[in-house]
Amino acid sequence: xxxxxxxRLAQAGLAPLLEDVxxxxxxxxxxPPTQAVPALRRRPAAWVIGxxxxxxxxxxxxxxxxxxxxxxxxxLTTVAQGExxxxxxxxxxxxxxxxxxAGDPPTVAFAVELRGEGKELNAVLPNGDAFAxxxxxxxxxxxxxxxxxxxxxxxxxxxxxxxxxxxxxxxxATWFGNADLVSGELDHDGVYVYTRRDLPSGSYxxxxxxxxxxxxxxNYRISDQDAERLANLIxxxxxxxxxxxxxxxxxxxxxxxxxxxxxxxxxxxxxxxVSLYPEGCIGSASEGDADGSYxxxxxxxxxxxxxxxxxxxxxxxxxxxxxxxxxxDSGG
Amino acid sequence: MCxxxxxxxxxxxxxxxxxxxPLMRFAAxxxxxxxxxxxxxxxxxxxxxxxxxxxxxxxxxxLMQAVLNRARSARRRMDKELDALYRYATxxxxxxxxxxxxxxxxxxxxxxxLPVQQRAAIYLVYWADLEPYEAADLLGIRPAxxxxxxxxxxxxxxxxxxxx
Numbered sequence: 001x002x003x004x005x006x007x008r009l010a011q012a013g014l015a016p017l018l019e020d021v022x023x024x025x026x027x028x029x030x031x032p033p034t035q036a037v038p039a040l041r042r043r044p045a046a047w048v049i050g051x052x053x054x055x056x057x058x059x060x061x062x063x064x065x066x067x068x069x070x071x072x073x074x075x076l077t078t079v080a081q082g083e084x085x086x087x088x089x090x091x092x093x094x095x096x097x098x099x100x101x102a103g104d105p106p107t108v109a110f111a112v113e114l115r116g117e118g119k120e121l122n123a124v125l126p127n128g129d130a131f132a133x134x135x136x137x138x139x140x141x142x143x144x145x146x147x148x149x150x151x152x153x154x155x156x157x158x159x160x161x162x163x164x165x166x167x168x169x170x171x172x173a174t175w176f177g178n179a180d181l182v183s184g185e186l187d188h189d190g191v192y193v194y195t196r197r198d199l200p201s202g203s204y205x206x207x208x209x210x211x212x213x214x215x216x217x218x219n220y221r222i223s224d225q226d227a228e229r230l231a232n233l234i235x236x237x238x239x240x241x242x243x244x245x246x247x248x249x250x251x252x253x254x255x256x257x258x259x260x261x262x263x264x265x266x267x268x269x270x271x272x273x274v275s276l277y278p279e280g281c282i283g284s285a286s287e288g289d290a291d292g293s294y295x296x297x298x299x300x301x302x303x304x305x306x307x308x309x310x311x312x313x314x315x316x317x318x319x320x321x322x323x324x325x326x327x328x329d330s331g332g
Numbered sequence: 333m334c335x336x337x338x339x340x341x342x343x344x345x346x347x348x349x350x351x352x353x354p355l356m357r358f359a360a361x362x363x364x365x366x367x368x369x370x371x372x373x374x375x376x377x378x379x380x381x382x383x384x385x386x387x388x389x390x391x392x393x394x395l396m397q398a399v400l401n402r403a404r405s406a407r408r409r410m411d412k413e414l415d416a417l418y419r420y421a422t423x424x425x426x427x428x429x430x431x432x433x434x435x436x437x438x439x440x441x442x443x444x445x446l447p448v449q450q451r452a453a454i455y456l457v458y459w460a461d462l463e464p465y466e467a468a469d470l471l472g473i474r475p476a477x478x479x480x481x482x483x484x485x486x487x488x489x490x491x492x493x494x495x496x
Contacts, residue, residue, distance in 0.1 A: 009489045010458035013443025014361055014451075018459065021365050024356040025373045027345045030380060 347385040348376065351392045354460075358396055361455035362403040362448055375399050393470045400471060403448050442492040446485050453481035 352372070359368035375398045385391045443451065456467035457478075468478035 006486050006489055007458045009439055009492075010443060010454040010485070013439045013489075014455060014459050016440055017360050017364055017444075018357055019365075021356050021360040022369055024352040025369050025376070027348055030348070030373060030376045 342386060344380065344385040347391050351395060354392065355395055355399060357460075358452070358455060359399050359403065361459065362400065362451055371399060371402060375402055393472065396470050397472045400448065400452050403452075438492065442488060446488060450481045450485040450488075453478050454485050457482060 355372055356368050359371045362368075363371050375395060379385070379395065379398060385395075388394045443454070446454070452471060453467060456462045456470065457464055460467075462470070464478050464482065465475045468475040471478065
C-alpha cells in the first residue's frame with residue numbers, strides 16, 4: 001500500500017467533514033460584549049456642581065485634620081489572608097524541595113484523566129511531599145518507582161494552549177511553576193486543567209513515588225539538555241535484574257532477520273530497558289537521527305536488549321505509549 | 333495554507349480573516365463542520381483575552397495548536413455527534429466504478445475514530461498537502477512526532493483495508 005493509497009483513504013475519510021465547512025465566526029462575534037456608556041445628555045444643574053465641590057472640600061479638610069492631630073500609623077497594613085487552598089504558587093529556590101507544608105499530609109484523591117483514552121488514574125498523596133501515581137491495571141505497562149523532576153523548558157511555550165493536566169478533582173492542585181505564568185481552572189468535567197503560559201526554563205513539577213510522568217506532560221517535549229538533566233535525576237526502582245521495566249503488550253515480534261525494520265524509539269521514559277522478542281536479533285542503539293528520533297537497527301544475532309538513553313522525551317497518549325516501539329514506516 | 337499579504341496594515345481582525353478559512357477547515361477535520369465554528373470561537377475568544385494576534389510570531393500556527401488542543405478536550409463531548417454523522421455517511425468520490433476510490437462509511441468511521449492528533453496529521457499532510465515538516469511546524473511538534481502520528485494513522489487505515 002503506497003502513499004497515494006493512504007492519501008486517498010484519508011481524503012475519503014475526511015471528505016464528509018470538509019465538504020461543507022461554514023465560513024466561521026465573524027470578527028464582531030469574537031469581541032467581548034461592551035457596556036454601552038450612555039452619553040451625558042445635559043449638563044448637571046449648577047446646584048449639583050456646587051454641592052459636590054463643597055463636599056469634596058470638606059472631606060479633604062477633615063482628613064487633613066485627622067492626620068495632623070492623631071497618631072495613626074502612616075502606612076497602611078494589608079489584611080492578613082488565609083492559607084490558600086489551592087497551592088499554585090512558586091516556591092522559592094530554597095523551598096523547591098519541600099513541596100508540601102509540614103504537618104499532617106493532605107489526603108486527597110485525585111482522578112486524573114488520560115486524555116483521549118477516557119481512562120482514569122487514581123492517585124493519592126501518601127505523605128507530605130510526594131504524589132503517588134499508580135496505573136490502572138489494564139494499562140499495558142509496568143510502573144517503576146521513580147523520582148522525577150521534570151524541567152519544562154521554553155521550548156514548550158511554543159504550544160501555549162496545551163494542557164498541563166496536572167492534578168484533578170477537588171480544590172487541591174499543585175503546580176510548582178511560576179504562578180504568574182500558570183493558572184488553573186476547573187474545566188467542564190471538574191478536571192483541574194492548567195493552561196500553560198510562557199513558562200521560563202527552570203520551571204518544574206516535582207513528582208515522587210510510583211510515577212509516570214508521561215500522562216501529565218502529554219504535550220511536552222523536553223530539550224536534549226534538559227532531558228539529560230532529567231535522566232540524571234531519575235532513579236528507577238527496577239528489579240534486581242534491572243529489567244524489564246517496560247514490557248510491550250503484545251511484544252513486538254519480528255519474524256525473520258530480513259524483515260527487521262529499523263526501530264524508531266520514541267521514548268516515553270528515559271532509561272527504559274526496552275525488551276524486544278525476536279528470536280534472534282541484536283540491536284545497538286544508533287545515534288539519534290536529525291529529528292531526534294532514536295533509531296535502532298536490528299541485525300541477526302542473539303536476543304535484543306537495548307539500553308535506551310535519552311534522546312527525546314515526547315509523551316503521548318496511552319495508545320502511543322503502548323506502541324512506543326514501532327517499526328519505522330519508511331514506505332512513506 | 334494561509335499567506336499574509338504584505339504591504340497592508342495588519343490588525344487582529346485582518347489576521348483573523350486571513351487565517352479563518354484554514355482554521356475552520358482544520359477545526360472541521362477534527363470535530364466536524366457543525367462544531368468547528370464553536371471551537372474556533374472558543375479559541376479566538378480565549379486567545380484575544382490574553383494577547384493580540386499581532387504579538388504572535390505565527391498566528392496561524394498558534395491558533396491551530398490551540399484548536400488542536402481544545403479539540404482534544406472537546407472530542408469526548410463531540411464523539412456522539414460525530415458518530416451520528418459517520419453512521420449515515422456513505423460518500424463516494426470520483427468514479428465509483430473504480431474500486432479504489434469507492435469510499436464507504438467504514439472508511440469515514442475509521443478516520444473519524446483516529447485520535448485527534450493523528451487526524452490533524454493526516455489532514456495537514458493528505459488534505460492540505462503540506463510536507464510533514466511543515467505540518468509539524470504548524471502544530472509545534474517535531475517532525476518525528478508528526479511522522480509517528482502519520483504512521484499510527486496509516487496503520488489503522490491499513491488495518492481497515494485488511495479487514496475488507
